Amino acid sequence: MDQEEEIKYFVRVRDTDLDGTKQVQIALTGINGVGRHAARIIAQQANVDSHAILGLMPDEExxxxxxxxxxxxxxxxxWMLNRPVDIYTGKPRHLMASEVPLTLEEDINIMRKIRSYRGIRHETGQKVRGQRTKSTGRTGTTVGVKRKKN
Structure with a gap:
C-alpha cells in the first residue's frame, strides 16, 4: 500500500455486518448459511480476488x-444448496442470514404439529438424533450414581 487507504471495518451484506479487516472468503463466512466453499464460489462469481481484504475493496466490487x-x-x-427441496414450494433454495434460524424454528414447529418422533423429542427437551441418554443429557433434579452405605 503506497498510499494511505481508508479501511471500512464493517461491510454490510445480506443484513449482516462483515468484518472488513479479513479476506473476502473468510469474511463471507460471517453470513449465516455461507461456509468456506460457498464463500469462495461467491467471490469467483463476483470476479473479485478471494484473498483481498474486504474493507479495502472499492464500492463497485x-x-x-x-x-x-x-x-x-x-x-x-x-447439490450445493442447504435446502435442495423447500417443503412449501418444492423448489431449491439456499437459506442465508436471518432466514436460517427462522426456518429451523418453523421446521421444528411443523414436526411438533404432526407429532413426529423428532417433534415429540424436541417438545420434551430430549436428544433428537439417537444419542444415548442413560448418562448424558440429564436435566433437572436427576440423581447421579448412588453409592452403597456402610
Whole structure:
C-alpha cells in the first residue's frame, strides 16, 4: 500500500455486518448459511480476488459481491444448496442470514404439529438424533450414581 487507504471495518451484506479487516472468503463466512466453499464460489462469481481484504475493496466490487450473494441459488447446482427441496414450494433454495434460524424454528414447529418422533423429542427437551441418554443429557433434579452405605 503506497498510499494511505481508508479501511471500512464493517461491510454490510445480506443484513449482516462483515468484518472488513479479513479476506473476502473468510469474511463471507460471517453470513449465516455461507461456509468456506460457498464463500469462495461467491467471490469467483463476483470476479473479485478471494484473498483481498474486504474493507479495502472499492464500492463497485462490494456491490458485485452483494449481487453474487443474492443470485447464489440460481447459479450453483442443487447439490450445493442447504435446502435442495423447500417443503412449501418444492423448489431449491439456499437459506442465508436471518432466514436460517427462522426456518429451523418453523421446521421444528411443523414436526411438533404432526407429532413426529423428532417433534415429540424436541417438545420434551430430549436428544433428537439417537444419542444415548442413560448418562448424558440429564436435566433437572436427576440423581447421579448412588453409592452403597456402610
Amino acid at each position: 462490494v456491490e458485485r459481491i452483494r449481487e453474487a450473494v443474492e443470485n447464489y441459488t440460481a447459479t450453483v447446482p442443487t
